[in-house]
Amino acid sequence: MLAPKTRSLITIISWATTPLQLIMTVAFSVVTGTARADVDTLWTKLYEPSAARAVHQTANGGYVFVQASPNPEGDSDSDFHLVWTDALGDTIRSRYYGGDSTDLPYSLQLTSDGGYVIAGVSYTSDSSSQVCLVKTDSLGNAEFIRTYGGEGIDEGRSVQQTADGGYVMCGSTTSIGAGGYDYLLIKTDSAGELIWMRAYGGPDAEWGYAVQQADDGGFIMAGDGGWGEFSYNLIKVDSLGDWVWGIGPNATAYYALGKTSDGKFVAVGESCVYDPYGEWCQMRVVKFDSEGATEWVRTYGTLGKSTVGYSVRQTGDGGYFFTGRVIGSYDGLFMVKTNSFGIYGWIFELAPNGVVKGYDAEPTVDGRYIVAGSVNDHAWLVKMGELTSLSIEMIPYDDPIVVQPGDSLTYNGILTNNFGNSTTTDVWVMVDVYNYGLFGPVLRINNIPLAGYQITGGPMSQIVPEYTPNGAYDYIAYCGDYPDTKIDSASFPFWVVGATGVDNGGSGDENLSVPQTTELLDNFPNPFNSNTSFRYALSSDADVKLEIFNLLGQKIATLIDERQTAGFKLVVWDGSGYSSGVYFYTLTVDGEIFIRRMTALK
Template structure:
């Protein structure tokens, strides 16, 4: 009886205190922005991020901080071997390490104005560095490991974007711009010659012809790739030289094989087999050739980021770039694995179809999913064939079946919990065609809303689970942003310029709404989201306002929320499972020089509102909010961040862990200034318990030494640390486990 009473108490505590907690950051992007990577093997290598030098032992899944080189913003890194490293950054900074990155000597290149674009060394002492801007570039050479430099190429009429050397003498540097395609080559490592521009086929027109990446395959064979654009259908540039860069051939592709996007990297494993990477106006681009570049074909890679990092070792490919993520292929691109758990993206939309399962999506088609109420998340992409665009709206009927609304007018569908996606409404080539919101009433009936073109709104309806759609266009000469239905008859759509329409016949007809009691200056604010409370009552949120209807959307009244200064981008409401009235949640952000967060809730049906932003990092930008029947709210934001008011509790059953290793969740969490961590050892031995920041840097050692078998507790005092999320890791023999804790001051 005692245990039953304890359980009831915990459940009651959670239900009444949910909206009162400080917001907890449940997840954020796994990695910082890594601008360059230099792998020595498939598993070991180095990277740079800002002033930090990083190292990986597991092929880029995780990265340790090796050094923080103050005063340098790194852009490129080259590892000659495990000990000898070179790195370059902005304003001509050049750094060298001979002790595996532990210490660095920083010097200045002759060009102290521009940034380092490429570093190529053919031995420990001899190498070349390319610095560039949009208007000028320079190649400098060293024969004494960077102690002194000599300028070998001074290009004053544009940029150069990449460089490669086959040996100490043979090199190529490439670049270009508007009306320029520059190929320089050297055969002695000291003097450079500008090669003739290859002939562009008739009928192919370019607004610019930059060359972005180059690779030597052997003494004579060189490949280069570059500019492409969907604007004007400009094919991606592919070029080849068979004489060390002295002359070049433009590799024209058949129309069915052409892609129209920037290519940023190239890798050939032999003379005939190569890949080029880039993107991503409509998704990641990966081209592959097996006949020496005569023909190239697009290869599907389930990703939406623009890729500019590539490492190859035979059939093994490692790529990265946008979204702070990396992918790998062990079969030369036939299949791909996302090795970064949470790619970094601005999340625009979030939806929890039940209390355990949630999805959030956004820029570049990034999708993150939880199945345990937000405690753990896994990343992927809303990728359909060769298309992976920004996702603005997402809705799931249950844990497995869901729809996304995207740029280029695409609606996609999944029936396996986001593992695979198919096009329900195919994408267009128009950047002005966008679906912003999607909502399904049942397995067959659903709506998607957005714009067909600027000032030309559209509502799409399906009655057969997305197989076919009918559209109503230009009801309000604007752009629809949010849609919600109370049942299969009553629905409301809201959008920009203070426009809304409502239906009472399942979307057969729509009627424009009327807005009243708006204060001065609120003539055309944008409405971003909508939620029903009951069949007649609904709330809509937008640019620094909330409005309410009590007649199913026919008329709307302004709700006065004191000190509301943020643009609200999401609003959500769910009743309790027992039918009792729930809590209204709305969230948004004021950006600019003074950033203000908003995470509002109302427990009296919108009469009074409380803004509870404790725990929200103002550096992140809020996108949307979704709530569950337990009145748990989840807010998505930039950097793939999810905040929630979910209580973080820790109740350990020691009887269940007495024969195993265990690391408990710290309690309390969040905490200020101290918290307790409990752990259990199955046998005595050496134990380490350390605290790290999110970059992987150790900030505190709690335990290091021998401990006996049994359950132990240790207190962590965070008085000397800044607010934020930290990691704590227990290592005991072969047992290693890491968990998160949150300090809020």
């Protein structure tokens, strides 16, 4: 049982941070440097050998993506493989669609009836293929599977549902057209029955990659017009497929096309320069209207590497999120977030070991991003989130921290301005008593000035009062506008032992209290060099599994796999044998999954 509330309140908030005045004037000006606004990897999942070509968030907060993989109940050739996951990327179920030949999906869209439509390629031989269209209901049951094309090579790269409830597909063809590969556009009704099929191009090779319907009923295509006399990488046709206009230039290709909230279009791809030393490309983005008038053109790159864009989505703030690939000394994921004028807010590269490609991405309802692609030819999902404008960290000198009443907690406090503008912030610290609640602030510093990208901090000390009860506590720091606006927070756990008064449910060992809820808390320290500690609370006896995964979603360690009694648990892991990087640890309690992220720095 806890001590009476009045006494506990007086005890906690009478803690003194020493020397307070010295810390207020010195501690936040000791360390200086620069920081760059960026994004965090929240989790990643690696799936079977393939590539996740397209992804969407589902109504229940999970995700659905499409890849090519063999049906275990069929032959060894790949089929369209639709995979549903939960909010953490764990597979819930999947469905296969295809025949006896190799089938490769490229595009996945949600339909107005809650189902899905997939477009891709179905190979009939080494030198012949057809466009394949699959329509399913919301559960993944196939409503129809259709193929389109001639005796040559016909590929479907993009599908959209049209205003009349039918579908339009864009790709390339050698079966019809002017010779070589040409743009291919196919229009069907709602049942997938062919209405018309048209080809566009010259005697050289041209490829279509994306399509959108314009407000006037016509269609915009994006692709690679090659170097020949045709060389159009943006094309408009009317609702019957008749030519309206085409736009160059050479050495440019567009691989994705999005329709914007103002009825215009944004295409992303690459523009390349060729010289005696090879080819060098940059992600290229153009915004234009349905008449072909360009509003703006932007390129995004990184020094010494080539970049290419494969996906575009408009975000809730009117800006855009582009995803693709960076190629250089490593092959990595390349992402750009811009405002509505294409001016970038941040550029991010993610390079796990191996060849990484990002094919599709979508903003999620929580303001983050889900990205689909491949790592070393395995399908891959990664959830990303932006950093806040300010961040705060506390790094304890000892881990785990076990103190007696009258002792002090010692740690480094670090405050970072992640953006380029100067600002001020308040910092305050609360103490969380398990099974009781928050008390404080035990420390409060107002109006700390921070220059753009400044990092500042220093050593801190907190006295634990003589009458503090035994038990488990959290020491929590916030930055923002006290007390209502909390921009970021940091915390670490500590344990009080040796008190002679009434404790808060603790027993003096790692199981210090019986919590009211089951939860996984942050590991400490984080980042870590060799050892780090995990703690979690079990509100009742349960089957428990604690596992660690790398950035590719591969399990590297199982720390706990047993039935445990209720209580507050502490597990110390020796991670000295693992390389620097981002890792994830998951706690499974009677089937319920909790996940958190940590970083190893060697």
